[in-house]
Amino acid sequence: MAAALLAAAAGWSYVTYPAIGQLTYDLGAGVESRLYGLHKEVVTVEGIPITLYRSAGKGPAIVMVHGFSADKDVWARFARHFSGQYQVIIPDLPGHGETGFKPEWDYSIAAQTRRIAALMDQLHVQQAHIIGNSMGGFITAQFAVSYPQRTLSAGLVDPAGLPSPHPSEMRVMLSKGQNPFVFDTRAGFYRFYPMTMASPPFMPGYVLDAVAxxxxxxREQLTQIFSESHKETDLPVRLREVRLPIMLMWGKEDRLIDVSSVPVWQAALPQAKVRVLDGIGHMPMVETPTLSAELYQRFLNNL
Incomplete structure (x- = not known):
C-alpha cells in the first residue's frame, strides 16, 4: 500500500509539475503588470485578436515591441517607469504570447510593422515613440522607414535587421544548421536561455522548466515564424532616409546579435544616440530594467 501511494504521489507530481510552473509564471506576470499600471486589452487587427498591455498615462504614446519568441511581459519592469506619465502600449505580436499562432498568418517584418500601425489606428493613436528589442527593434526601424510621420522617435535595443561584422554565437550555430531557439528537450532550453542575457533575473527551476x-x-511554430521574419527587406537601403530621433542601446555581451553591429547602425543613422552597456546581454530591458529605463527617459527628455 505504501509503495502504491508513493508511486501515485510521484506520478501526480510528474504530471502537475509543469502546470504548476506555468501557473506560477502566468500569475506572477499578471500581478506584476497590474502593479505597474498595465491593463490587459484585446484589439482586433486585420482579423487577428491581439492581446496587449496598456497604461492610462495621459502623455504621448510609447509602443514597446518584443523580440522573436518573447511576449509583452519582457517589457513590464521597464514599462513601470513610464506607465504613469505616458500611454504605454505593449502588444503580443501575432505568433507570440496570448495573441497566439495560426499557420496562415503572415509573420514577415513588413506584416508585423503594418499591424503596429493598424493597432495604433484602432487605439486612436496618431503618433508614438516606438521602441523594440531584437526582432522588435527590426520592426521599430522598419516602422520609422515606412511611417515616419507617425514616429515621434525610435528606440532600438539590440536590434536585428543589419549585418554584424563579427558573427555572434547564434549566427555561428545557424551556419551549422542549428537554431538555438528551436529544441525538443529541456536541456536545449538550458543551453539557449543563458544566450539571452548575461545575468538573467532569478526564476525558480520549476518555472524555468515550464518555460522550456x-x-x-x-518548436514548429517558431520555425515558421523565424523563417518568415528573416526574409530580406528594404531596410538596409532605406534606413538612411530616416531623419527621426534615434536611440541605439546594446548589451556588450550579446550572444545572439553581436555588438559589432553597432557601427553598422551608426553609419546608417548618424543622428543616433548610442549606449553600449558593459556586462549586459541581448535583453537590457529585462536584465537591467531600471538603468535601461533611465537611459531611455533621458533620451526622451532631450527631444
Missing amino acids: DRYIAR
Missing part, C-alpha cells in the same frame, strides 16, 4: 516546455511545444 512552452518552447518545446511551440
